[in-house]
Amino acid sequence: MRKVEDIFGILELPDNALYGVQTARTVVNMSFSGHSLSQYPVYIRSLAAVKKAAALANAKAGVIDEFVCDSIITACDELIAGKYLEQFPVDAFHGGGSIGINMNINEVVATLAGDHVHPTEHVNASQSTADVCHSAIRIALIETAKSLEQGLLRIIRTLELKADELELVPTIARTCWQDGMRVSAGVVFRAAASALNRRMEHVVQAVHSIHRINLGGTVIGSGVGASREYREAVIPILTEVAGLPLQLRPDLFDAAQYPDDLGRLSSEVRLTSAVLVKLAKDLRLLASGPEAGLSELVLPAVQAGSSFFPGKVNPVIPETVIQCGLLINGNDYTIQAAVELGEVHLNLADGLMGTLLMDNLQMLTRTVDHFESRCLSGITVNEDICRQYADSSIPFIVDLKETYGYEQVSLWLKQWGPEQIREKIGRSEKHE
Template sequence: MKRKEKDLLGERSVGNEFLYGIQTLRAVENFDLSGIKLGKYGEIVDAFTIVKQAAALANRDTGMLTDEISNAICFACEEIRQGHCYEHFPVDMMQGGAGTSTNMNVNEVIANIALENMGSKRGDYERCHPNNHVNMSQSTNDAYPTAIKIALIFAKNPLIEELKGLIEAFQSKAEEFKNVLKIGRTQLQDAVPMTLGQTFSAYATTLSEEIDRIEKNAELFLEVNMGGTAIGTGINSSLRYREKVIQHLASISGLPIVGATDLVEATQDTGSFIMFSSAIKRIAIKLSKICNDLRLLSSGPRAGFNEINLPPAQPGSSIMPGKVNPVIPEAVNQIAFKVIGNDLTVNMAAEAGQLELNAFEPVIVFSLFDSIHLLTKGIKMLRQKCIRGITANSEHCLDTFRNSIGLVTALCPTLGYDQCSSLAKEAQRSNESIYELVLKYDLMPQVELDKILEPANLTQQQS
């Protein structure tokens, strides 16, 4: 069965099985672009229902909505947040119109659920209209960014939890490998001794720094422009509504949301999205660098570094038998490339805003949520399928440690830079160890040499 609905452009038939209406139908036909539908991002849909519920309650408080309609809208919002209706949000994440298609998709679904709750049929908009009632005292230009900010605050939490899990996995490996001596490298050349545990501890530390950064940047989302409507002047809404809607937003979301002091500025500003995107990009870059290290350290097994073994995930070649590739770190590298590209998209879209509104917020939103979801999944994969199963080639690490020319650096305070440079040059030419050469030329007593070259003295700062 179909029902007739009309809008500015005319009349269309909408399948009665759909909770959305004519404006969503047009959006689906117009924007078949990314193939990623709004319903994929449940946190965005849920955040919109928080905004719509808060608006309905504020409009009731100010006498603009009857209790019956307000209650029905609130029922619909709570029903959607149960997660049963996401298939009724089919608009493409890539869309023109500054998010109007998304906003109307939400308005229409809420209106039709509310109508059924009131005992009416879908599409009977005289009783509960998507624009007149669900969108009352709002514009896409304040409802859309407010919902997105709330959604991003919620979406960051799974990412942070996965990041914490990865940090713990690195810390566990740092403890496991704390006595595995190896040679550190700078510019891919032998440098000075360290432990493999220190390598993994550094990974844990560098990622730990990012949790606070994400949290701090997400705090910018707590300031919203609700009540500003179209361009921030608050047309078709009242000051009392503005106060009430902020109160209800904070109550329903459980977040300390506040209204922006300058709604005209807040309606056109995308600075908070830029800052948050940069924090996501930082994580991606750090993860990619770590994965570069893991691929290098596990390279070989005969002609590479071969200091660690990554757990095998799948056969590595269709032609070379026995080859196993570092496919999990490689996948995370590629996620990082995509996130970095998404950040550039966010920056370009933010810069392209004009006058009182940025029309390109949909691609900002799509890019941010794509990055968050990719990173969340990638971090989980890296922890489960790679980091937890890493083992150390301790004997090989010890051999390179003992034979490294980099040991000579520890002798500089005693023998001097010039003498040590000569030792390093001869060791490289003769293939003798630094240890052997110091004793050969009687440069210091063996007891003193052994003390200087004790692992603890080489890998830890002395008091």
């Protein structure tokens, strides 16, 4: 251990620590969640991309010299390559408007760059935590959302194939959990595919909106502390470094105060999860049984369902989807509440919102993969049971209504039961 000192006193750091006293202060003062920044490598890579772009823009503006710039770039490239994750111990949800996250990246980059590079004077030149973390978290979310989009495309295709496979299998529809009309067993899957396709389009649109960032706005959007040359250069450079079509927010004061772009994306992710949860609940009911339930569908058996009942197989994958949805709902509630926390000139919860949203995207991506590969693709149908349901009383009554009219069939039902109607109408049609 080695001792370091600042105006608040002395702290001990591990001998191998690349971070410094500001990071250590954040760890000591604001750790509470058990989630460290090191658990979010995509965010660390995005922060390093921002620092790299800032160094290039600062060099172009004459704020730092080429030697310092090259040293920072080399250090950032190592972090972008995924090295030194363990050097980011700050709590990902700490207070202070993400100050510890920005200090952590500044100190690690400076140490890797060499003694001639200072964490705030050089690595953080022309920047503030407010524009660095705002921009980096959005880049991280854009990258994270790519996997979800790919997963949704796979699950939509699987649902469409399952709908085609079951198109000619008749069963019964249910409304208000009462028997309804005759319907194809494939309808449940086709409707879900259509809903998810729509949800994916809305997620993609919301992701597109967070390509607008505020780097160059410094603390509250005024740009104070950053030269005009730097502000003009930094977004185009970051676009090239990150490989994304990033743009400057039209109103940087708005960007500092209103992170509703994150609220919108979170809402779209929650709604996408809700569609999946609805489907999971339907599948769990349609596969209930095997003897005392609906037993229309058979879900793939992936593991033992009970430590008490031998041979019992539970719908564990749909139940995982449901529980993922509950967690996503909780995080989204916090995110939407945090939109309101931009007291006057700065929203301090922007980083919390983005990190929770990253959690939601990652959870939903993994859940989509499990749902598609371990459940949906292997579903089979109990065709005999489905046909029995399709030939039951209510579908028969619906068919009669189309021929004889609502009032006439209602009168028959009042006089006789469904089986008597079936018998009488059957005899009449046979006689004719």
